[in-house]
Amino acid sequence: MDIATFLHSLHEEIGLTKQSGKKHLIRFSSAKEYYACKSELKRMRSRLVNLSKVRTLDIIHAFSCTLRPDSKLKQFTGSPVIEEDSKVTVHHSVGSRTLIKRATTQSGSGSHTIPWGVDQIGAPEVWNKSLGNNIHVGVIDTGIDYNHPDLRSSISRGINLLNRSMLPYDDNGHGTHIAGTIAATGRNSGIIGVAPRSIIHPVKAFDHSGSAYVSDIIAGIDWCVNNDLDIINMSFGMKSYNRALEQAVLNAYYRGKVIVASSGNDGKRKTIDYPARFPQVVSVGATTRLGRIAPFSNRGKQIDIYAPGERVYSSWLHGKYNELSGTSMATAHVSGVIALMLAIKPLTPQQIKSALRRCAIGINKRESTRWQPGHLNARRALRAARQIRDSQ
Template sequence: MDYSTFLKMIHNEIEHTSRPAGRHQIIRFMKPHQYWDCLDQLRKMKSSLSKLQYIRASHLIKALIVPLPSSARLIHSHNEVIIEQDTKIKVHSASARIPKPESSLGVPWGVKQIRAPKAWSTSTGHKIKIAVIDTGADYQHPDLRHSLARGINLLNRNMLPLDDNGHGTHIAGTIAAANSMEGIIGVAPRSVIYPVKAFDNQGSAYVSDIILGIDWCVRNRVDIINMSFGMRTKSKALLDVVNRATKQGIVIVASSGNDGKRRSIDYPARYAQTISVGASDENRQIADFSNRGPHVDIYAPGKNINSCWVQGRYHEMSGTSMATSHVSGAIALLMAEKPGLSPDEIKNLIRKTATPLRSRKATRGAEQGGELHALRLLREGMKL
């Protein structure tokens, strides 16, 4: 393949095409050497063809992320490349509200319900690196001040991954808030959050952003990736990057979605490589909005969850997003005391140590799985 001609074609398409902001084509190469040869040529040509600077690369899946809409015509039929069109993806939150002042502080009910406080005498998740691919985080929040690493802003690489939505800060708070005197406590208060800002202020991103985010996570050797978002369509590129990250030993926790479906969940939670999470309520029943069924590995508190919010505030939110953050925190408690467990071993332990759910009469027999039990997870894991 003549990579020089191929890259010139891409440059011309970028130059002459008006595109929706954020949308890309994902160009994957059939063989690794083809990717590296094209990347080498790209480096040589960037200085003379200015639009090539907008191309991003994922070494993990040997792909170029090119800012072009689906209408742009590249070499779709060429046997050296596979071109996948970008897909929009949304965070999984169902609702948000400001909590009553008296309920804003202390240990949130969900953290108590999974028995995390009883585990803190053994583990607080010390130094476990958790990437939260989301809307960013509030670096000034008093409960998160000592819990946040620099991370990355994929929407503007020159800026910190500051949260302009609130969702990412909420997730970070449930995992690792650490302000016992005046604020709230998360599941793993000594773990370290690496915010990966892939989502805009509306809670929207593209699959290409998630691919680049996971690629960054692997390069920076995080232990856990929290993915509180989803979509209904498959993506081969996203599956590939999830698979490769898992093979590197990274545990990926993903939310099942908020459509109340009985037998189906969103991607990427539906991929077997992830730990898929549904939401439960204070009665240990599946929350009415949560997707459920055989594809869900574990349920965790996800209804009326109080956590951190932007501008140093607190919000209650509901959604499978909130459930997922409880699971990521519980895994951090385990990994801090038992490093070296594989993602499959951790998934099996989570399922094995779950608390049985309480079924509603109308749905008895149709729902499977149990609710997360952080203390039992830690104890059983330490026996291995």
């Protein structure tokens, strides 16, 4: 491929793109071709201003930009694969929302709150062994409320992929709720998350309505990998397979990143959403306060672990609190427990997934000779992590 000619054509195509333009991915067939084109792109940007609108995605050797649906680049001889970007949404809360101005005690003593889900998985029982110290969790979501009193000491550097000149402020609430379940540090008042000494890196890929493009998700995964985070929480999903997303997940997995994703809230019995469906991901279903599989939760053999997801109490925008239901909430509990495990011993993504599956508490009381996903338990998970540590 003639790289210079291709980039000139790309510059012209972006210039012709008007209101009808849609985001596209330009995927190169080899790393060599991608990096050669990326190098030339940097050199030509000063002369061809439209090329500044091109985003590079190293993790899948691709460009992202807005093009016309009938772009002539697709007829370019020897050009990379050009495909329209796909939309993805956060796994929205099931049921109504009730904004709560301040936390009230649900469990424990004093004026702080241990939400029921954190208590049910047994996190407080293991805080004398692990608090998730210095484990870095990337939350690819709607951002975070930087001013929430329970999150201030848990937040580290993040990124706003929708507007890189701005901090990843949350304008939806979903990301703040997820972050609170993982790592809230309310002491005298407020709530305490599963791993209160873990560190949240907010990656804003979703807009105020909870919608994102796959390219934004991939850029978020790329950022998490480049910043050497330990866990990537992905409380969102899509119904259809996407090769570019799978490639990003695979590359992050092979770089040692533990990816945790929600199964979806459609109540399906035999299928779950992507990216949770990818075998390299820890896939999470939701349970009720009674420890049963939530009616809204997708379920089946593709689930690795179930965790609390019904009316989960956590942080919200403007320093408030909220109860939300969904597999998104369950996923945050699992990410928190993984942080507790990693603080004891560095483990590979496969070791984490295997340990969680092996140490889960059974949900179905009927006898079964086949393995079935069970309920998350922090004490068992830490014991499994220590066993792996001691055997190495």
